[in-house]
Amino acid sequence: NFEPRLLPSTNLCALCSSNSLGEIPRVVLSSFFLLNNLGLEYEAYELMAQSKFVKVCADIRQCWPTVVHICVHHRLGWVKVREASVVMAISSPHRHDGHQAIQHCISQLKAKIPIWKKEVYDTQEVSWKLSECSWSLHSKVHNENGNLSE
Amino acid sequence: MTARVCVLYFAKSAELTGLKEEEVAAVPTPISSRDLWNLLLQRHPRLQTLQDRVVLAVRQQYVAIGDQVAVTLGDRDEVAVVPPLSGG
Numbered sequence: 162n163f164e165p166r167l168l169p170s171t172n173l174c175a176l177c178s179s180n181s182l183g184e185i186p187r188v189v190l191s192s193f194f195l196l197n198n199l200g201l202e203y204e205a206y207e208l209m210a211q212s213k214f215v216k217v218c219a220d221i222r223q224c225w226p227t228v229v230h231i232c233v234h235h236r237l238g239w240v241k242v243r244e245a246s247v248v249m250a251i252s253s254p255h256r257h258d259g260h261q262a263i264q265h266c267i268s269q270l271k272a273k274i275p276i277w278k279k280e281v282y283d284t285q286e287v288s289w290k291l292s293e294c295s296w297s298l299h300s301k302v303h304n305e306n307g308n309l310s311e
Numbered sequence: 312m313t314a315r316v317c318v319l320y321f322a323k324s325a326e327l328t329g330l331k332e333e334e335v336a337a338v339p340t341p342i343s344s345r346d347l348w349n350l351l352l353q354r355h356p357r358l359q360t361l362q363d364r365v366v367l368a369v370r371q372q373y374v375a376i377g378d379q380v381a382v383t384l385g386d387r388d389e390v391a392v393v394p395p396l397s398g399g
Contacts, residue, residue, distance in 0.1 A: 276398030277322035297395030
């Protein structure tokens, strides 16, 4: 879900806590807060980001079949300092699975989802952030069949 | 054969080209992703700044830039220029 407005973390917990299996779900919540800048401007290739997220969720369910709900909200556009830009919640009756699944979700978000942010400073300087995707380094390694490893 | 594709520019690449999207006609197909990138470089030499730190996305699948990487294009296909990601 891409949101231009403030993220409702309590709603995410509620969404993830619906108890269709009769188990007590544990909700692992992860959010990222911006501390040192004026703000961030987020941009996304929205259709592709949606389909990539669907794949990440499918992978999560395959690796951790006890996962019940997955909710990811990512803000786009302007995010002021001290506001959360991403909130994720994953529920599972097994806390360990929930933790592992959310770590995987975060790392896949950073490596695979076509979203970009630039830092905006009060000096009117802007800077596009780099991250851990495989082409952010000056690497000469090319995958010969052209498919970036999924 | 050639195709008329819709090229999308994101983040730094949009700043470098001054465009969010453009239609590019008469793109040869099939084409190596290297040649496709070079075609975009010819149109927008400032994209050189992203050399070696960029991939393409064709029909919403990532494609690394390489001589051995073959891409087939059809009319109205989306080709996106994808600078290093920074979601989250």
